[in-house]
Amino acid sequence: MKDSTDDLQIISKFKEGERLAFEDLILKYQDKIYNLCRHMLGNAHDAEDAAQDTFIKAYQNLNNFKPNASFYTWLYRIAVNTCLDYKKRPFFESIFKHSAETEESFQERASGEPSPEKLYENKLLGVALYKSLARLSPKLRAAIILKEIEGLSYEEVAEVLDVSSGTVKSRISRAREELKRLMKEIREQN
């Protein structure tokens, strides 16, 4: 993501008429954009649609892209806005349908060789986290996903969401508070 010079070179080729250069941008960012959409929307089908829409919108508007901005934050912004538009769809359907898959994923990713109790605990926490994310307001969800999952800095999150760094700081803080509260609720229900 740091080699923005490469991006600018690709974009320059694209603007000169080499439309196929756009494929390089897709190959470079497709996993990141898909991952963002997957966490924002919670199911594979909508995530693929939203990720595709993101790249199509980027292609259509690349001629208007100004090189003084980072391409990846510009692309992330399109992706977040696309996902926010998708929020009216039945939300987080498959994340619960495929909860077994999610649980396995958490189990596999748990560090070291934990005891069965620890694995079970991780599994419950992981599922509670996904369920809590689903209940979070889209704005808070976008902020926390960009920070925690995409690993962006506050400044970058602010650029993507088109808000001030102070707003990002506040949203991330509120998102964490909400998540802790929701996770407690979910775990008490279980």
Add this chain to the structure above:
Amino acid sequence: LKPQSFKQQKEAKMRCSKARKLISPYIDGELTESEKREFEAHLRVCKGCWSEIEETHGLHQLFENTEIFSAPFGFHSRVMANVNAKKPGWSPMIPVRVRLLEAVMVLLLIVVGAISGSFLGKGLLPERAGNGLTASLHLDVFNSAPPGTLGGAYLAMTEVKDEK
């Protein structure tokens, strides 16, 4: 740990309400050096904030175990196929606007046509012409057995028979 120096004691006087707001940026490494020092001094003396930061840090670590999803196989080919079908600069709003404009124009033509048709029918066409037109469209003008045909001859014979 108790604060050692007077400076540390002063820094530890941060209110819990302020400290709670700094937990997230502290975990994310977004505090300035002086904010960080002040916050850490407060943590040394405040069990409540300490347990709060532990909980938030636990959540932060939990995110490290979330799955990283990769784009499905053939994703970029599908995107390229889609973008090739649409030229750059195309905006989904333009066809909708054009279609709306087309619909409005068609509707306008229908309305204008209906009004002018009604006006012409009532005012411009002479009464007789209107009647003649109506008469020509009437089914009575249709002769089922014209003279000189077999049907005509049969009808003529039956009419003569009826008269008798």
